[in-house]
Amino acid sequence: MVNRTHLAWIYSVVSLFASLSAFSEPAASQALNPKSGNAYLSASMLAMQNDPMANPISLWLEKGKEIWSSSGSQTSCQQCHGLLEDNKSVATQFPKWSSKLKKLINLEDQILECSKRTSEKFNGLEDSNLLALSAALHQQSMHQSFTLRPHQNSNKAWQSELNAGAQLYTQRIGRMNLACTHCHDQNVGKRMQTDLISPGNPTGFPIFKMSWQGMGSIDRRLRACFSGVQANVPLPGSRELRQLELFLKMRAEGMPIEGPSLRR
Amino acid sequence: MCSMRALLIFFCLLISKLSPAEEINSTVGPGYEIMTNKFKGNCVACHELPGRQGINSTFGPSLHGVGARLNKAELKQWIVDARKINPNTLMPPFGSNHGLTAVANTNTLLDKEQIQQVLNTMSTWR
Numbered sequence: 001m002v003n004r005t006h007l008a009w010i011y012s013v014v015s016l017f018a019s020l021s022a023f024s025e026p027a028a029s030q031a032l033n034p035k036s037g038n039a040y041l042s043a044s045m046l047a048m049q050n051d052p053m054a055n056p057i058s059l060w061l062e063k064g065k066e067i068w069s070s071s072g073s074q075t076s077c078q079q080c081h082g083l084l085e086d087n088k089s090v091a092t093q094f095p096k097w098s099s100k101l102k103k104l105i106n107l108e109d110q111i112l113e114c115s116k117r118t119s120e121k122f123n124g125l126e127d128s129n130l131l132a133l134s135a136a137l138h139q140q141s142m143h144q145s146f147t148l149r150p151h152q153n154s155n156k157a158w159q160s161e162l163n164a165g166a167q168l169y170t171q172r173i174g175r176m177n178l179a180c181t182h183c184h185d186q187n188v189g190k191r192m193q194t195d196l197i198s199p200g201n202p203t204g205f206p207i208f209k210m211s212w213q214g215m216g217s218i219d220r221r222l223r224a225c226f227s228g229v230q231a232n233v234p235l236p237g238s239r240e241l242r243q244l245e246l247f248l249k250m251r252a253e254g255m256p257i258e259g260p261s262l263r264r
Numbered sequence: 265m266c267s268m269r270a271l272l273i274f275f276c277l278l279i280s281k282l283s284p285a286e287e288i289n290s291t292v293g294p295g296y297e298i299m300t301n302k303f304k305g306n307c308v309a310c311h312e313l314p315g316r317q318g319i320n321s322t323f324g325p326s327l328h329g330v331g332a333r334l335n336k337a338e339l340k341q342w343i344v345d346a347r348k349i350n351p352n353t354l355m356p357p358f359g360s361n362h363g364l365t366a367v368a369n370t371n372t373l374l375d376k377e378q379i380q381q382v383l384n385t386m387s388t389w390r
Contacts, residue, residue, distance in 0.1 A: 173366040176356040
């Protein structure tokens with residue numbers, strides 16, 4: 001026999017469970033596996049990263065600050081964009097659609113484009129000084145999330161690039177016949193010799209990778225994955241790398257940017 | 265002469281006690297070299313292999329005892345093209361390029377002789 005008191009008790013228990021599950025349910029803009037690459041660093045690497053005197057990225061950050069404000073015969077970054085410290089959200093917005101270039105561009109593309117007007121000349125997207133500026137801007141955006149949205153006039157093109165990125169992420173490629181999702185969704189935390197597989201959230205770029213003994217962009221890291229599965233490696237700055245970057249950053253939506261980071 | 269014979273028997277016993285014959289055979293030779301070479305089979309990138317010390321890969325299953333779990337024909341199929349066993353497998357097809365996209369090199373990952381050498385090694389892991 002179920003009386004009203006009993007029904008009220010059942011309802012309150014159900015409500016409690018419903019409210020608990022609502023708390024545990026991820027928000028619409030939360031990454032599926034919101035763990036950054038830093039969570040997979042060894043204790044000694046983390047200690048190195050947290051110590052500016054030991055962290056080699058400090059050299060790039062200093063250089064980036066210096067380039068930002070210095071001007072030779074032409075314009076400096078600061079003359080157009082103000083103080084570096086006033087550019088807190090720049091790195092959160094890339095890659096974005098360029099109406100001028102009619103394609104997706106990332107922060108390094110934008111710096112290279114800007115350099116045509118400044119006295120600072122860079123030798124491609126992996127130029128050390130270009131990466132120094134990128135590192136300095138990413139550091140300014142620390143603790144913020146990516147804010148990637150299509151421009152009102154480019155909604156369709158932007159969405160098409162995002163869809164292509166998702167397609168690339170799940171497509172088996174190369175002689176290893178593997179897709180990004182096979183490692184970075186299905187086998188997170190497993191070991192490939194001494195490497196732990198991370199969810200591939202791009203919140204720590206540009207990176208200083210020990211095996212490179214230098215700074216590298218997200219392009220360089222993605223190209224290393226293409227090489228790892230023995231697929232055709234896209235050229236730096238290519239359309240598919242931008243599509244993939246857009247998808248990965250949308251996938252990491254809600255996660256804080258951690259600034260330039262150390263990797264093994 | 266008798267003491268020499270006893271000494272020889274003692275050494276034979278000692279060696280067999282320390283490392284069984286199949287272990288010695290299975291972790292040396294061309295098959296094992298292919299499996300541990302980054303520019304050849306590089307099985308070690310995903311699997312735990314007998315004879316390896318330190319941190320081991322856990323992406324794929326351990327290959328300890330694989331020769332007892334699978335017969336030679338099954339092992340060969342896993343190496344050559346595991347998609348025929350499981351279409352969703354993450355095991356790369358080492359002996360086939362059929363259906364692959366965006367490959368950097370049109371040769372198969374391993375040739376027939378290399379596959380046979382790997383097969384010979386793996387089948388000893390019991």
